[in-house]
Amino acid sequence: MARKRRLLLLGGTGEALRLARELDGSSRVHCISSLAGRTDHPVLPPGEVRIGGFGGRPGLVTYLMNEGIELVLDATHPFATQICHHAQKACEDLGIPRAKLVRPAWVPSPGDRWTVMPDIAAAAAFLRVHPARRIFLTLGRQDLAPFVPLAGANDGDPGDGRWFLIRMIDPPDPDTPLPPGEVILGRGPFRPEDETALMRQHHIELLVTKNSGGSAAKIAAAAELHLPVLMIDRPPLPPGEILRSVGEALAWINLHAV
Structure with a gap:
């Protein structure tokens, strides 16, 4: 043999x-x-x-x-x-x-409201001037730190900051700095109808995600709800x-x- x-x-x-x-x-x-x-x-x-x-x-x-x-x-x-x-x-x-x-990689369809960002830091900086207040973050635990300072990032008014729905596979470590909002746990693939329901339930105004490819349920849900997407480009x-x-x-x- x-x-x-x-x-x-x-x-x-x-x-x-x-x-x-x-x-x-x-x-x-x-x-x-x-x-x-x-x-x-x-x-x-x-x-x-x-x-x-x-x-x-x-x-x-x-x-x-x-x-x-x-x-x-x-x-x-x-x-x-x-x-x-x-x-x-x-x-x-x-x-x-x-x-x-x-x-x-995912590619935008006609009507999609994508803004392509070169990296995580650029996406966080862009949010400082974006009007969305309820934001869905679908990033890894190691990518959350740049979004922590955005809690009161609108004209210096701490009461007018962002609220984040943060999804990850495993719970964060107790000492991990997190943006204000709610952490939910989940492992894909997800269904478009479930993603749509989740975004509606939490009144999401903007999705932040990496262009990972694969299952596009959240992208389909954002398109159905006519939500803008900050799409982080691949390295x-x-x-x-x-x-x-x-x-x-x-x-x-x-x-x-x-």
């Missing part, structure tokens, strides 16, 4: 979970799924799984060498910039084939082969698993 090639699958997305399930029991590839460990109760893929960081680019190089990794498929979130760049450089250093699976990718679907990723793995 031919030896299986060792694949490191950088995961944490639905696409990575689907890939791990497709590769489970493969006769050609031994898949090791790597999760960053940012959520408390992740959905674990089948097969071998490691959780936690590598210790930067040097740590990743060491891991790849020690584990005899021969292929790397980066299926991390479109905004997971650090691991994406570390993987590109580490694989370049070691001559290991690497590709990045990138889910298609640039490092050089390398780009794959656009799970099918393309499987084909790439099969091509290199010889």
